[in-house]
Amino acid sequence: MQTRRYLVFLFPYLKKYKREYTILFFCIGIGMLLNLAIAWFFQNMTNNLLGGTNDGLVLFLVLGISIIIVMMLTNYINTFYVAKTTSLVKNDIRIKMFNHMIEFPMSFFDSNHSGEIQSRIQQDTEQLDGVLGHNIIQFVILPVSGIVAFVYLSFIHLPMSLIALTLGPLILLVSKMFGQTIRNNGVAIQNNLAKLTQQLQEALSGHMITKVLRLEHEISNKYIHKSEDVLNTQFKEARVSGVLQAISIGISYCSQIMIFAIGCFFVANGDLRVGDLFAFIVLSQSLITPFSNMGHLWSNLQRSLAAVVRIYDFLNITKDRFVIKNKVEQVPVAIEFKNVSFSYNDSKKVLIDVNLKIKPGERVAIIGESGSGKSTLLKVLLGLYHPTEGEVWLYPENKEATMVEGINPYTSYVPQDYFLFDDSIYQNIQYGELNATNDQIQYAANMANAHPFILDLPDQYNFRVGERGSKLSGGQRQRITLARAFIGNHSIVVLDEATSALDVQTEEFIIKHILELRKDHSLIMITHRLSTAMNFDRIILMDNGCLIASGTHTELLRTSDKYKKLFEHFLSTDSRPVDYPITGTGN
Ligand SMILES: Nc1ncnc2c1ncn2[C@@H]1O[C@H](COP(=O)(O)OP(=O)(O)OP(=O)(O)O)[C@@H](O)[C@H]1O
Ligand SMILES: [Mg+2]
Known part of the structure; x- marks a missing residue:
């Protein structure tokens, strides 16, 4: 139920790129047909050759090569469009989160570390691949191609097709059992990564105090501990995903051996032709992959859903109701x-x-x-x-x-705690009034008694002030901040x-x-x-x-x-x- 809510939340983002997704699904459909064509190719070429005629061999080879060329082409389009649509959606969500964050109330920033916020916007969006790209497409495609393969094979030999299916559901069951653990662990990894980013940011902004107080060792230890927390949750995930993957692969191979053994039995009894067995071997992959890959896809989906949960919560934080957009007439x-x-x-x-x-x-x-x-x-x-x-x-x-x-x-x-952007002095003052002219900027700088020292700087008004204005003295920084305030000419x-x-x-x-x-x-x-x-x-x-x-x-x-x-x-x-x-x- 929860999962559906989160996927519904993503739907408008996917809908925006329906053209790209349509192309993608079209190519995938063609890919599926080509898969059948390959099976058909092996089946009929083998049956023809074993039937003692090699009349159509050249035609078969030309057909085979054509199928491969079209396959390569659709694969290229497929890969490109998966990457493109995923990046587009991630970009939209990242921007949406940023714009949402910029309007958060002050109280939010008081109680949430900037490193944590940064991690949500940058790292969580990167985790969305599992619900947007190749992964989620495989979720749709694999069952469909499995059904198509099953229908094709059932026309060749129904009992064999049913046998080929028997072990698949077992993999599904195992995947379901592991799902919640993987998702919880995904949330834990993201949380730990956020804390690590927080630690890094603190170390960066407090680098001078660290030096002055000679706290390098302590700060480094803190970072190491947080990094180890990330490592431990990642190890845990590796173990769980590994077990799930191993069970899935094991069942998948068992299934293939079973198909081969039973197929040989039917061939020996004259119930199945060798070419038909080839078709089974080729398509059994499509039959069992929906199940065997499910484990891997499921863990990717759960990990990604953990990020969706965090993004969803982030976008549901109430913005500040007080947002000033329009310039007001300046009256006393x-x-x-x-x-x-x-x-x-x-x-x-x-x-x-x-x-x-x-x-x-x-x-x-x-x-x-x-x-x-x-x-x-x-x-x-x-x-x-x-x-x-x-x-x-x-x-x-x-x-x-x-x-x-x-x-x-x-x-x-x-x-009281004034702030300068890592930009030129000119730009920093202009942030006070975006349409300000050169003269107005200079006038404001004069008013704040900043103009004389600006002229002494290497690039004068184009001088880049560094992070939080670190390349200026405290008093110089304060004067630029004052100039920025004066330029607005407010009442x-x-x-x-x-x-x-x-x-x-x-x-x-x-x-x-x-x-x-x-x-x-x-x-x-x-x-x-x-x-x-x-x-x-x-x-x-x-x-x-x-x-x-x-x-x-x-x-x-x-x-x-x-x-x-x-x-x-x-x-x-x-x-x-x-x-x-x-x-x-x-x-
Ligand atoms: N963002 C905040 N979250 C929680 N408490 C805060 C926050 N900012 C200030 N306070 C608390 O509110 C009280 C008043 O703080 P305020 O900054 O208004 O004091 P001030 O009179 O400006 O002091 P100063 O002269 O040192 O600047 C203090 O007890 C402070 O701890
Ligand atoms: Mg104060």
């Missing part, structure tokens, strides 16, 4: 959090009943201890995560207020410690530019630098998921003990205030 917007609570995994609330309204053009700094929920607040605001309770509202100027999944379409956002700029890797002067330079060039834009910025925060229109203080204070620097000094303490601590350590006012039109 106010935003509001109404009683928003949020938890990542239903255990602990990371945001607790947050109420917050930010006016268009307002400059808001968010401060608070590490782990107090600042980044989470911004992620929920953007719609990367959805509130478990409460609502996010949007008030675009001159438009109706709406409750939204998030404000992402109106936002230039630089996350709200959201920065999550986006200047943490920069020196104070560079931070000043960048914030000054945002303030001057984006006068009516709102700016929401998480910062640990009180010197920066105290000049904003408003400071929001987070503590243990709660918004505990909100107001200007002066107001908070009056109203919040916690803020006052933070400020006193700041004065005792670093009393240099920034020399620019961070106020916007929201005041």
Whole structure:
């Protein structure tokens, strides 16, 4: 029942290539007829020759060679089309999985390792051969050719044909017995391979820390253990498949010997001609192969079904309901959090009943201890995560207020853990606005104070930044990320410690530019630098998921003990205030 469900899931993919599959089945049909033709050829040539006439020998030979040539041709088309259709379907499923994955909710990526996801998309699709290609075709073809052979042989000698069939079902029974074990093992192999990929990926992304902490031996051991797990499940599969194959082959040979012995007996009794026995020997292969090959085909099918199960489950993971496709008109917007609570995994609330309204053009700094929920607040605001309770509202100027999944379409956002693609600087900035011109890219780079260092790079804007931007310094990477955010010219700029890797002067330079060039834009910025925060229109203080204070620097000094303490601590350590006012039109 389950198997049928999984095969039904594959059906639309196969249907798409019905032309290719039709050609394939046509060739296979011809191949079947040619098989009969070969049997007919041996049967009649032998009977003719043994009947004392060699009149048609030349004609027989010409016929035989023609059959072989057509056979070669159909075999070529067959092999090519099997490979082609299988690759096409695998390609479609791979792309479908990738596109599905790209829209998964953030929570999925939090709880699934990227190595595991990678393995599902790349390795599981490769395992589909067993249900798509040669294997599944053989499942259809072998029984049909068996029936055709049986009909042909039964016209020659019915009792012999029935005897030839007797041992076949035994092989089927044995295959069925092994099926579930093989499939379970197939799932185990795929799971272990996924864990191995996960280990490899971890080792690659953590290669520097491995060196620094001299963990080469430990990391290598972990990989070896995971690799051994793969090996053990593969050994187990080899054993089970081997036993199944051996039993199938054994029964198949027994059957052939039986046909030959009984055939000789009938020939000796004059019930069968020698040529007919030849036809039996040739076609007995087609009779018994459906059964003898069943074991092998069955194990391939089960292994492949294990991959189908994983792919099916993957494609049934619910995508995030919040997908932004259309560019929105950029107008000043106010935003509001109404009683928003949020938890990542239903255990602990990371945001607790947050109420917050930010006016268009307002400059808001968010401060608070590490782990107090600042980044989470911004992620929920953007719609990367959805509130478990409460609502996010949007008030675009001159438009109706709406409750939204998030404000992402109106936002230039630089996350705390910024990321660069292994591409040119130009391309990395352009990802912020795909239609951006050269001038716009340069303008954004200037705004992020990145232009001067870009000019010093070997290929300037064409400089390839390496994996995650590894060929740039931390501050340079951060500035490219900022330029990418600025190019979008969105109404709200959201920065999550986006200047943490920069020196104070560079931070000043960048914030000054945002303030001057984006006068009516709102700016929401998480910062640990009180010197920066105290000049904003408003400071929001987070503590243990709660918004505990909100107001200007002066107001908070009056109203919040916690803020006052933070400020006193700041004065005792670093009393240099920034020399620019961070106020916007929201005041
Ligand atoms: N993806 C996640 N899954 C589960 N818990 C998370 C996740 N991200 C953050 N948390 C938890 O949520 C809490 C708040 O994290 P958050 O990143 O919002 O803190 P923060 O105030 O931005 O801290 P920091 O100043 O260190 O960046 C922390 O306890 C953290 O462990
Ligand atoms: Mg944070």
